[in-house]
Amino acid sequence: MTAPGPLEREIEDPWAPLRGLTQARIGLGRVGTSLPTARVLELASAHAAARDAVHEPLDVAALLPQLPLPPGAGWAAHLPSRAADRAEYLRRPDLGRVPAGEQALRDAVARVRPDAGVDAAARVDVALVVADGLSPRAVREHAVGLLEAILDHLAPDLVVAAPIVATQARVALGDHVGEALGAETVLVIIGERPGLSVADSLGIYLTHHPRPGRTDAERNCVSNVHPPDGQTYAGAARTIAGLVAGARRLGRSGVDLKDGPHALPG
Template sequence: MTEAVPLDPWAALRPTTQARIGLPRAGMGMATTTVLELSTALAAARDAVHVPLDTGALLPGMTELGLGTPIELRSRATDRALYLRRPDLGRVPEGLDGLPSGAWDVGFVIADGLSSRAVADHAVPQVAALVKALGHEFRLAPPVLVTQARVAIGDWIGEAMGVRTLLVLIGERPGLSVADSLGIYLTHEPRPGRTDAERNCISNIHPPAGLGYAEAAATAARLVAGARALGRSGVDLKDTSGAPELP
């Protein structure tokens, strides 16, 4: 009589999360398949950080959005190694020459951040969703593509362009579950010296497993409208559209 194989209690839970739960073991260590999966995920995360963003591949898609000719800039971090060692240099543009100025309500900065893969995969369709959600109500500025960039670099760009509310789309720090997550940081009345407490963040954008483009754009549109009504962004600005009502 053969001994019954015990059921895996984690099998029903694994499809509900990207976290690695109930990892199988082989003796005192992890199973070979698990070790290989972790090694693959680590390699994808490293590539997301170190592979340069191909801005040339993004330009046609950005141009087709009808916002005007995209502008390319870079930060004061001259290469990736310096960018990773000196976050401060990634927060300041090398120059602001060639930036148009106008009375725009909303501007877009697309920054490589810590995941070039996230920007390459999601930036164009996410900006397209933002244009659809915002374009009927607000005046939208031409997009600016920035490499070796941190979030705060948008403060310089937004102020120079005269943008009232700035949306920075940036590649988020990759992990062993997700290497292509995009974030949107909203800053009202951008200018150098703004702190993270004066921004709002929409994170984990990477459909189909993460937040979808239309949902992220709808949230951004509500935050833009709220920032204009409140006169500021950050900790005082909340999107409560999805919060349940208390009895």
């Protein structure tokens, strides 16, 4: 038997060990002046998955009964934004920042309030909004597990309202919810913009003393929540619990509040 020729020998790929450490596309190789066909097809598949994640509607009816409820809270509720559908939501970000109407907001708030709205003046430390954002798929895949972890850290010590599921929603819609509930802090769990490596990542935005008109500089964000490749539910929940505690001590959130184990002010 003759030895294999140079074209028949398996060539060791020096990039292989590094690919296991990142989701970035590195060391793709080449065929002449082009990329290998397999790499081009992988990119096309990732792009299609990202587009699907953006346009896929959130099944609210299926999600609501799955969401965990804090002790003594009301019931999970649905709140649409002013954007009528997915196409308008993508064209008009401003419409995703406001509820569909005052009555819709009042109905949702009454349902999720602790003691199911019996006492309209009941204290609410933390309001929860689960928003489809730019990846309803991320909400479908990770919202339940992330909420369970967050409640494990917050519910024993704080009064937490039941979650509101917001559709065609942007982060700022949570300011309307937080103000209507009289909540000290609002957490908006939202599907993040899909990329070509990850299409199902969640972000969590924290705003202390929420009210319409708050800027991004007045919020804190914990992003890239999508186990097993991204941040874990437990890790994100620990960071959020520290930020909530830090915001309560400092009296505000945003650039003055630093991430870390104890969420100390800067």
